[in-house]
Amino acid sequence: MIGDLLGAGLDRxxxxxxxxxxxxxxxxxxxxxxxxxxxxxxxxAACDEHVGYLREFLAARDFxxxxxxxxxxxxxxxx
Numbered sequence: 001m002i003g004d005l006l007g008a009g010l011d012r013x014x015x016x017x018x019x020x021x022x023x024x025x026x027x028x029x030x031x032x033x034x035x036x037x038x039x040x041x042x043x044x045a046a047c048d049e050h051v052g053y054l055r056e057f058l059a060a061r062d063f064x065x066x067x068x069x070x071x072x073x074x075x076x077x078x079x
Contacts, residue, residue, distance in 0.1 A: 013045035013070070017054060022047035027073045030058045030065040045070070 013024040024045030031041050046054050051067060058065040 015047040015050050016044035017046065017050040020047060020050055022049065025070050026051040026067055027070055028054045028058065028065060028067050030063045032061075032063055 014020070015022045015024050016028075024047055026046040026048075028044040028046050028051065029041045030044070031038070036042070044054055046067075055065055055067055
């Protein structure tokens with residue numbers, strides 16, 4: 001799944017916050033329980049500045065959300 005964030009020839013994913021081009025260091029995983037099954041998880045990449053904003057944006061909508069370090073997520077997906 002992390003590989004999907006490494007598109008467009010980028011070595012590192014960029015932050016998903018609109019207008020931000022900073023390198024991501026976090027993965028924000030979430031789902032909309034009204035339309036996604038529990039197995040389906042969407043991922044947003046986040047920089048240090050916006051990880052809290054993106055998490056709170058999703059949590060305010062009562063979406064299940066979790067945050068993990070990008071490095072840990074990449075290592076987990078590789079194994």
